[in-house]
Amino acid sequence: MAFRLSDEQRAIREAVRTFGEEEIRPVAREHDEQKKYPADLVKKAAELDFVAPSIPVEYGGAGMDVLSATIVTEELWRADPGIGSAIGSRGFGSNMIRKYGDEWMKEEWLTRIASGESACCSCISEPAHGSNVAGIETRAERDGDEYVIDGNKMWITNGTVADVAVVMTKTSPDEGHRGITAFLVPTDADGFETEKIDNKLGIRASDLAEVILDGVRVPEENVVGEVDEGFYQLMDFFASGRTSVAAQAVGTAQAALDAALDYADEREQFGQKIGEFQAIQHKLAEMATNVEAARSLAYRAASYVESGDDQMATQFASMAKLFASEHAVDVADEAIQVHGGAGFVTDHPVERYYRDARITKIYEGTSEIQKNIIADNLQ
Numbered sequence: 001m002a003f004r005l006s007d008e009q010r011a012i013r014e015a016v017r018t019f020g021e022e023e024i025r026p027v028a029r030e031h032d033e034q035k036k037y038p039a040d041l042v043k044k045a046a047e048l049d050f051v052a053p054s055i056p057v058e059y060g061g062a063g064m065d066v067l068s069a070t071i072v073t074e075e076l077w078r079a080d081p082g083i084g085s086a087i088g089s090r091g092f093g094s095n096m097i098r099k100y101g102d103e104w105m106k107e108e109w110l111t112r113i114a115s116g117e118s119a120c121c122s123c124i125s126e127p128a129h130g131s132n133v134a135g136i137e138t139r140a141e142r143d144g145d146e147y148v149i150d151g152n153k154m155w156i157t158n159g160t161v162a163d164v165a166v167v168m169t170k171t172s173p174d175e176g177h178r179g180i181t182a183f184l185v186p187t188d189a190d191g192f193e194t195e196k197i198d199n200k201l202g203i204r205a206s207d208l209a210e211v212i213l214d215g216v217r218v219p220e221e222n223v224v225g226e227v228d229e230g231f232y233q234l235m236d237f238f239a240s241g242r243t244s245v246a247a248q249a250v251g252t253a254q255a256a257l258d259a260a261l262d263y264a265d266e267r268e269q270f271g272q273k274i275g276e277f278q279a280i281q282h283k284l285a286e287m288a289t290n291v292e293a294a295r296s297l298a299y300r301a302a303s304y305v306e307s308g309d310d311q312m313a314t315q316f317a318s319m320a321k322l323f324a325s326e327h328a329v330d331v332a333d334e335a336i337q338v339h340g341g342a343g344f345v346t347d348h349p350v351e352r353y354y355r356d357a358r359i360t361k362i363y364e365g366t367s368e369i370q371k372n373i374i375a376d377n378l379q
């Protein structure tokens with residue numbers, strides 16, 4: 001299988017890279033230090049179709065194929081993981097609306113997300129239930145032609161900036177994973193409250209919050225898909241979500257490698273460039289090999305997601321996420337080592353890449369959960 005990008009995919013990569021170098025890179029450190037959400041850059045990125053690139057053309061999106069969207073994510077994170085996350089996650093949760101939502105949901109919300117006007121958030125995790133999605137306790141109880149939602153959602157990307165949320169709830173609490181339903185909830189609904197989480201290790205330009213749902217009422221039309229089918233609907237998107245996280249990790253690792261290469265070519269010790277020491281050359285060789293291996297897995301996962309082969313998509317997405325995230329942290333660590341003391345302070349971006357890379361091992365299923373999935377598929 002040859003991974004030769006089409007002319008269009010190469011053009012997309014070039015366009016995102018130019019945007020990243022000209023608009024994102026110069027302000028990346030400031031956004032990290034000030035934990036500043038990049039609202040102005042989101043707007044510009046939306047004009048270029050880099051926000052939610054997979055939203056179909058009829059709803060104002062770019063209708064990109066999975067590999068093209070993977071490349072957009074990779075390049076946004078290569079420019080800066082924090083700002084890349086803020087831009088790339090604007091449509092988080094909108095996949096559910098795209099595949100299972102009613103037409104009115106798509107017309108009302110996909111158009112606003114694609115234009116950059118609104119962000120979406122995906123409320124799955126709870127304080128007591130992260131890896132074990134089937135255990136969620138947020139309750140949606142029917143009351144006439146409405147549902148009343150009560151519960152807490154934890155670690156919600158875009159929690160304080162989203163206009164709409166896709167909230168996973170229990171509608172049949174005794175049925176485990178067979179009792180979960182997704183609801184579309186406008187975030188200005190009475191009883192929808194958020195508490196910003198701003199003490200993060202990395203991706204500090206990205207928004208994160210706890211969401212409290214206290215008697216939130218939504219009409220029955222706001223069920224996304226089918227009642228009690230939410231778990232299965234959610235499983236549909238884990239392969240694409242994990243492929244996207246693998247792309248985030250590849251972008252971060254590539255940025256760390258780029259920085260290490262530049263520094264190795266500048267810094268001199270013992271009368272020569274440090275890049276001329278074989279010890280440093282070997283580090284760079286290993287870093288580059290791992291970045292390429294991770295990229296190959298991520299692109300292969302993207303091609304399986306596109307093909308609709310669910311079993312292969314699940315397996316390759318987990319492998320790609322596991323490999324790319326673990327190696328992104330290692331590559332960023334080695335990039336710090338190449339910088340010596342200079343890598344330990346914020347004058348150079350590599351300490352930021354190290355902090356930013358760390359999240360890719362945790363969300364959309366931890367590395368341990370990916371290993372469980374991969375092992376199950378081998379049986």
Ligand SMILES: Cc1cc2nc3c(=O)[nH]c(=O)nc-3n(C[C@H](O)[C@H](O)[C@H](O)COP(=O)(O)OP(=O)(O)OC[C@H]3O[C@@H](n4cnc5c(N)ncnc54)[C@H](O)[C@@H]3O)c2cc1C
Binds near residue numbers: 125364
């Ligand atoms: C920055 C950030 C953004 C996030 N964004 C979102 C979001 O937008 N929406 C959302 O719903 N969630 C989001 N999350 C939550 C994220 O998906 C969870 O943190 C993740 O799934 C892990 O859940 P947990 O934190 O509860 O850890 P736990 O599930 O408590 O896991 C703790 C440890 O136990 C291990 N473990 C658990 N179960 C097993 C098992 N069966 N086998 C082996 N090891 C196991 C885990 O691997 C981990 O090492 C985000 C998290 C962060 C930090």
